[in-house]
Amino acid sequence: MKVYVKNMVCHRCVLAVQTILDNLNLNYKSVTLGEIEFQDSLGSDNKEKLSQELQAIGFELIDDKKNQLIERIKSAIITHIHHDKELIKINLSDFLASELGYEYNYLSNLFSEVEGTTIEKxxxxxxxxxxxxxxxxxxxxxxxxxxxxxxxxxxxxxxxxxxxxxxxxxxxxxxxxxxxxxxxxx
Structure with a gap:
């Protein structure tokens, strides 16, 4: 099971979320920018506790599918620009389409619709x-x-x-x- 987290932008964010998960004794497979993958389903009580802990440090869980995809776009862009010197040489539209499994035009239109700005900006x-x-x-x-x-x-x-x-x-x-x-x- 995956959940998506808003405002994760760096390795320290990943470490902060891992600490919360460990403190709550939640079994997870991985934590990456904007995403937590759990071993099993996350019950509503645990989800609420996790949500509260994340909000306390400036993050939030995202339930809406469109906003989840927007956060995945942002995370991919941040990785593309800030965290991998080789990725910057790859065409961004190709990278996003490949990374997220959607046509770039769809991603671009959705991003503009939800964020009120373009991916390019x-x-x-x-x-x-x-x-x-x-x-x-x-x-x-x-x-x-x-x-x-x-x-x-x-x-x-x-x-x-x-x-x-x-x-x-x-x-x-x-x-x-x-x-x-x-x-x-x-």
Whole structure:
């Protein structure tokens, strides 16, 4: 049995959910971004306890099928951009279709309908957050960051960065982390 969890965006989120499951003595097979797979069916009492514990740390269970798929799309995009350097080289629409088992047009239309924005705009926001992170770490040049995230040029990255943040990457570097947004708030 699988349940879907909203707002899981990183490995620490997975660890936090695993801790809750362990504390509640719930047998689970796996925990990944946005998803918990259980050994057996989850009774309504356990589901309610789990829901309360998750809400206490900023997560929530998703029962609606459309919203479950939206959360799976978001998790796949986050993985695509933030957690796997090789995935960024794969075409996003192909990746999403393959990963989720639906045609990209269906996923795109559903995402726009439910979220009020396009997958493309969501991806841009995620990429810009990754750029901010990499700028703050100060380990890569802007050219290397552009290449890593699949931008065709530093100029294109800089223009998109300024459109989203109102700042140039170099100005952002000066003011640093105070402009970062948690991934679950995008």
């Amino acid at each position: 969501y991806v841009i926001l995620q990429k810009i957050e990754k750029v901010k992170e990499l700028i703050v770490y100060d380990e890569l040049s802007l050219k290397e960051i552009a290449s890593l995230l699949g931008y065709s040029s530093v100029a294109y990255l800089s223009n998109q960065f300024k459109k989203v943040t109102g700042l140039t990457p170099s100005h952002f570097k000066i003011i640093g982390q105070q402009k970062r947004v948690p991934l679950d708030h995008l």
